[in-house]
Amino acid sequence: MATTAILIDGGFYRKLGKKYGLIVSSAKDSADILIKYCYKHLQDEKATNPRHLYRIFYYDCPPADMDVYHPFEKKMINLKGTSTYAWANEFFKQLKTKRKLALRMGTLSNYGEYTLKPEKLSSLFNGTLALSDIQKNDFRFTVQQKGVDMRIGLDIASLAYKKQVDQIILIAGDSDFIPAVKHARREGIDVILDCMGAAVTGGLAEHIDGMCSHYRDYTTP
Numbered sequence: 001m002a003t004t005a006i007l008i009d010g011g012f013y014r015k016l017g018k019k020y021g022l023i024v025s026s027a028k029d030s031a032d033i034l035i036k037y038c039y040k041h042l043q044d045e046k047a048t049n050p051r052h053l054y055r056i057f058y059y060d061c062p063p064a065d066m067d068v069y070h071p072f073e074k075k076m077i078n079l080k081g082t083s084t085y086a087w088a089n090e091f092f093k094q095l096k097t098k099r100k101l102a103l104r105m106g107t108l109s110n111y112g113e114y115t116l117k118p119e120k121l122s123s124l125f126n127g128t129l130a131l132s133d134i135q136k137n138d139f140r141f142t143v144q145q146k147g148v149d150m151r152i153g154l155d156i157a158s159l160a161y162k163k164q165v166d167q168i169i170l171i172a173g174d175s176d177f178i179p180a181v182k183h184a185r186r187e188g189i190d191v192i193l194d195c196m197g198a199a200v201t202g203g204l205a206e207h208i209d210g211m212c213s214h215y216r217d218y219t220t221p
Helices: 010-020 027-040 083-096 118-126 148-161 175-186
Strands: 002-009 051-060 067-070 075-078 101-105 107-116 139-146 167-171 190-194
Touching: 002 010, 002 027, 002 148, 010 027, 010 051, 027 051, 027 083, 051 148, 067 107, 083 101, 101 148, 107 118, 139 148, 148 167, 148 175, 167 175, 175 190
Parallel strands: 002 051, 002 167, 051 101, 167 190
Antiparallel strands: 067 075, 107 139
């Protein structure tokens, strides 16, 4: 029986999860959906190589709680008082209660800002959108994460070096993981990438043993 560890880049998963209905308004339901999504990876269609879950590792950062100026509203926004802040804290709280799930938390930069979404900025420059048409929801908050990629890379290397698993399923799309993934493969680990339909950057696809994703066949409760 193969032993599998599932490593999830939380920021990546939540961004794509909103698009495919894996992240919903209820933080509790979203946490439940995440677990169900992971367990789909353990199901062998031919039932010839059953997989045993070693652990799910989820990597993310606490929600931002700073005051940030919003260009559209022309005032400071207290992020700690937003619904996004409350949702994220409840989501992480729910994940902590899940069996065989380890929460790995990085930190956020002290600076964040509201910026116009790229597609809206492009529309402004090509003339298909007027400045007067810009709305509040056309802006997004951006802040740099610290320590998330490093923790993922270290755990991949540790799992491989200690021979704790036979397979690693990585739900991510960042080329920063290439050195760790290459090390795992040299140690005989089967590395499967789930990029959730996103384009894989930086040649990551060249250094894995296969790709598999279940975002298309998932149905919410």
